[in-house]
Amino acid sequence: xxxxxxxxxxxxxxxxxxxxxxxxxxxxxxxxxxxxxxxxxxxxxxxxxxxxxxxxxxxxxxxxxxxxxxxxxxxxxxxxxxxxxxxxxxxxxxxxxxxxxxxxxxxxxxxxxxxxxxxxxxxxxxxxxxxxxxxxxxxxxxxxxxxxxxxxxxxxxxxxxxxxxxxxxxxxxxxxxxxxxxxxxxxxxxxxxxxxxxxxxxxxxxxxxxxxxxxxxxxxxxxxxxxxxxxxxxxxxxxxxxxxxxxxxxxxxxxxxxxxxxxxxxxxxxxxxxxxxxxxxxxxxxxxxxxxxxxxxxxxxxxxxxxxxxxxxxxxxxxxxxxxxxxxxxxxxxxxxxxxxxxxxxxxxxxxxxxxxxxxxxxxxxxxxxxxxxxxxxxxxxxxxxxxxxxxx
Amino acid sequence: xxxxxxxxxxxxxxxxxxxxxxxxxxxxxxxxxxxxxxxxxxxxxxxxxxxxxxxxxxxxxxxxxxxxxxxxxxxxxxxxxxxxxxxxxxxxxxxxxxxxxxxxxxxxxxxxxxxxxxxxxxxxxxxxxxxxxxxxxxxxxxxxxxxxxxxxxxxxxxxxxxxxxxxxxxxxxxxxxxxxxxxxxxxxxxxxxxxxxxxxxxxxxxxxxxxxxxxxxxxxxxxxxxxxxxxxxxxxxxxxxxxxxxxxxxxxxxxxxxxxxxxxxxxxxxxxxxxxxxxxxxxxxxxxxxxxxxxxxxxxxxxxxxxxxxxxxxxxxxxxxxxxxxxxxxxxxxxxxxxxxxxxxxxxxxxxxxxxxxxxxxxxxxxxxxxxxxxxxxxxxxxxxxxxxxxxx
DNA sequence: ACATCTTGTTACATCGATGTAAGACGTACC
DNA sequence: GGTACGTCTTACATCGATGTAACAAGATGT
Numbered sequence: 001x002x003x004x005x006x007x008x009x010x011x012x013x014x015x016x017x018x019x020x021x022x023x024x025x026x027x028x029x030x031x032x033x034x035x036x037x038x039x040x041x042x043x044x045x046x047x048x049x050x051x052x053x054x055x056x057x058x059x060x061x062x063x064x065x066x067x068x069x070x071x072x073x074x075x076x077x078x079x080x081x082x083x084x085x086x087x088x089x090x091x092x093x094x095x096x097x098x099x100x101x102x103x104x105x106x107x108x109x110x111x112x113x114x115x116x117x118x119x120x121x122x123x124x125x126x127x128x129x130x131x132x133x134x135x136x137x138x139x140x141x142x143x144x145x146x147x148x149x150x151x152x153x154x155x156x157x158x159x160x161x162x163x164x165x166x167x168x169x170x171x172x173x174x175x176x177x178x179x180x181x182x183x184x185x186x187x188x189x190x191x192x193x194x195x196x197x198x199x200x201x202x203x204x205x206x207x208x209x210x211x212x213x214x215x216x217x218x219x220x221x222x223x224x225x226x227x228x229x230x231x232x233x234x235x236x237x238x239x240x241x242x243x244x245x246x247x248x249x250x251x252x253x254x255x256x257x258x259x260x261x262x263x264x265x266x267x268x269x270x271x272x273x274x275x276x277x278x279x280x281x282x283x284x285x286x287x288x289x290x291x292x293x294x295x296x297x298x299x300x301x302x303x304x305x306x307x308x309x310x311x312x313x314x315x316x317x318x319x320x321x322x323x324x325x326x327x328x329x330x331x332x333x334x335x336x337x338x339x340x341x342x343x344x345x346x347x348x349x350x351x352x353x354x355x356x357x358x359x360x361x362x363x364x365x366x367x368x369x370x371x372x373x374x375x376x377x378x379x380x381x382x383x384x385x386x387x388x389x390x391x392x393x
Numbered sequence: 394x395x396x397x398x399x400x401x402x403x404x405x406x407x408x409x410x411x412x413x414x415x416x417x418x419x420x421x422x423x424x425x426x427x428x429x430x431x432x433x434x435x436x437x438x439x440x441x442x443x444x445x446x447x448x449x450x451x452x453x454x455x456x457x458x459x460x461x462x463x464x465x466x467x468x469x470x471x472x473x474x475x476x477x478x479x480x481x482x483x484x485x486x487x488x489x490x491x492x493x494x495x496x497x498x499x500x501x502x503x504x505x506x507x508x509x510x511x512x513x514x515x516x517x518x519x520x521x522x523x524x525x526x527x528x529x530x531x532x533x534x535x536x537x538x539x540x541x542x543x544x545x546x547x548x549x550x551x552x553x554x555x556x557x558x559x560x561x562x563x564x565x566x567x568x569x570x571x572x573x574x575x576x577x578x579x580x581x582x583x584x585x586x587x588x589x590x591x592x593x594x595x596x597x598x599x600x601x602x603x604x605x606x607x608x609x610x611x612x613x614x615x616x617x618x619x620x621x622x623x624x625x626x627x628x629x630x631x632x633x634x635x636x637x638x639x640x641x642x643x644x645x646x647x648x649x650x651x652x653x654x655x656x657x658x659x660x661x662x663x664x665x666x667x668x669x670x671x672x673x674x675x676x677x678x679x680x681x682x683x684x685x686x687x688x689x690x691x692x693x694x695x696x697x698x699x700x701x702x703x704x705x706x707x708x709x710x711x712x713x714x715x716x717x718x719x720x721x722x723x724x725x726x727x728x729x730x731x732x733x734x735x736x737x738x739x740x741x742x743x744x745x746x747x748x749x750x751x752x753x754x755x756x757x758x759x760x761x762x763x764x765x766x767x768x769x770x771x772x773x774x775x776x777x778x779x780x781x782x783x784x785x786x
Numbered sequence: 787a788c789a790t791c792t793t794g795t796t797a798c799a800t801c802g803a804t805g806t807a808a809g810a811c812g813t814a815c816c
Numbered sequence: 817g818g819t820a821c822g823t824c825t826t827a828c829a830t831c832g833a834t835g836t837a838a839c840a841a842g843a844t845g846t
Contacts, residue, residue, distance in 0.1 A: 017833080022795085056831085085491065225673055284618045412824085
């Protein structure tokens with residue numbers, strides 16, 4: 001009744017445990033007949049590999065952790081979707097954690113949650129400071145997403161946020177807008193997303209000779225829709241009288257649009273709105289949302305590739321890898337590919353290929369492309385294609 | 394340089410491996426002095442537990458799998474958020490998979506992905522048929538979410554979809570609407586979400602004496618925004634001339650609203666719209682969305698509680714649990730609580746408590762409350778609170 | 787026919803942590 | 817002072833799968 005072990009399969013098939021293992025792992029030198037017999041026994045017993053055993057032996061779990069602030073922020077949900085798919089394509093399983101922007105949670109993630117369950121982490125930090133990263137002994141292979149942290153501590157994937165914000169702002173300036181509210185902005189020195197994007201905004205203003213009004217930069221507690229709406233309401237109440245909004249993500253942009261709507265202001269006629277992230281909601285909102293679209297699929301692909309590279313590189317550090325040559329290492333059916341090909345793209349630092357085990361490569365810094373997608377919230381609504389058939393009621 | 398083992402800690406602290414283990418697991422009979430020494434050694438070496446080893450020994454991983462169709466459907470993202478949080482509260486970690494409504498993926502999930510990595514699965518099936526569930530030997534503790542499957546195969550959590558759809562439809566009927574389009578509907582016999590909700594719709598029509606027009610039930614490939622928009626456009630083009638829309642989720646409702654907007658139809662004046670799920674987007678859309686709001690937090694709580702119950706019940710089946718009494722079983726610092734309390738609510742079947750190991754309880758059937766949240770898309774827009782300060786440009 | 791090679795299979799040790807059972811030490815009590 | 821008990825600690829086996837190395841059985845060459 002208990003779950004069958006490899007031993008049970010071996011017994012039933014009349015072969016040794018190792019032979020069963022060899023069949024499971026597609027080791028080449030197994031006769032077709034033996035293979036069949038073993039397969040049959042596996043089916044008969046309903047045997048499934050016990051990963052605890054396998055991982056203890058192999059030293060790798062095939063699991064990577066994805067750590068994001070909140071899954072119900074659509075940007076992260078969409079990104080998680082892509083990363084999970086990409087990981088699966090590489091034989092990896094993704095374990096999702098949420099930090100709620102809490103530093104303790106983020107630190108725990110870097111530490112592998114006090115254990116070694118994951119082979120690596122993809123982390124989107126909000127609360128960590130550089131110091132946190134530097135101080136850790138580089139235990140777990142890590143890839144960072146988004147802005148927040150200085151380079152030099154771990155692999156890092158992001159769009160050029162300063163340039164993106166600048167382009168978005170220039171777009172608004174070209175429309176003749178001059179009082180551009182930055183929802184979620186932060187006029188500071190550090191490397192957080194808010195700060196970097198705000199700097200891009202200021203750069204655009206400066207280039208256009210438009211004076212910077214610090215009151216137009218309104219911070220928020222969280223990059224979420226309610227915060228965007230509240231910030232917008234506040235700005236209007238405070239008489240800031242903006243003629244455009246640069247919301248630092250789409251959720252806040254949607255909140256801002258809603259708030260403007262409630263105040264009887266038209267978008268884009270009275271106030272033009274730009275967001276960041278290109279989430280699906282912005283493609284179907286009324287009006288549709290102009291936004292900075294990062295190449296999310298590319299972010300996912302690069303992040304996973306980098307992480308796989310790091311994991312491969314860290315071989316021999318942890319358990320497993322008992323000795324020299326592979327002995328009879330088979331194709332490892334569903335597991336991690338040996339190298340995973342860190343596809344060579346615009347990388348800063350790092351020798352090209354073949355990371356020799358034990359040697360730690362300098363961090364990769366990857367910039368992923370973005371583009372400004374112009375929709376109704378700045379370009380004006382496309383109106384009535386077809387007459388309404390009836391008035392209800 | 395290699396990662397420290399418990400052996401290394403023991404060596405450094407000058408005690409045995411088991412003593413280190415005892416400290417780690419808060420075993421009572423360890424002198425304060427020894428405890429300090431060991432803790433120090435752990436800190437010095439940066440030791441972290443190797444979960445592969447622990448799990449091999451303990452037989453449980455503390456990981457549950459959450460399997461949803463797509464994470465970028467906000468409903469599932471929001472639900473995942475809540476389930477992850479709830480699981481964390483119970484010392485469990487969540488591994489997220491996406492099936493993309495593919496039957497093979499869903500089957501793989503029930504099978505624990507060909508291994509035993511997860512202690513259990515919370516699955517939101519779309520493509521499975523009852524047969525799939527019945528045929529599996531009940532290997533992995535499982536909780537099903539949503540409609541799709543008949544009871545009797547595994548624990549199941551859902552709202553009363555038929556009643557919910559009926560209430561939503563009644564609401565539209567009360568507004569005087571008579572030609573209610575069902576976006577995503579399916580007029581069939583089976584137990585899928587679409588069918589069950591469509592039956593609720595028909596029940597409401599029947600009760601109100603409104604004839605059923607099958608052409609008003611328009612199926613979709615996927616419960617997503619583009620599908621909702623496309624279905625709406627198609628319906629309008631086909632001259633179905635609806636005066637209301639019952640969209641079977643909020644994403645499709647948002648798509649429908651967008652399509653109506655593009656056709657120059659006003660919501661709710663020309664066409665009233667109701668959705669399902671109460672996702673955040675519907676609370677900030679223009680107009681805001683009337684919707685059936687399931688108690689998602691409750692769904693998450695019940696699902697996790699049921700699963701924990703099943704896992705506890707399945708004790709002794711898999712590995713671990715070597716012998717009788719706990720010997721010196723400690724407080725198991727961060728692991729799964731012994732019972733987890735399947736809080737008693739409206740349950741069908743199943744003895745109340747203390748599932749004796751080995752005995753398999755009949756499936757639980759849990760119905761979670763929902764309510765109809767009426768917003769602008771049926772009640773009319775709240776308009777202009779404050780005059781617009783300027784016209785841009 | 788015999789040495790050599792290749793292929794297919796096996797016994798055994800091992801990955802790291804922990805349950806078991808037993809041992810070492812100290813204290814309290816008669 | 818000796819015994820019994822409680823406290824603290826340890827040696828060892830074990831969880832399940834797999835790498836290593838060795839060996840058996842055919843195939844090949846001379």
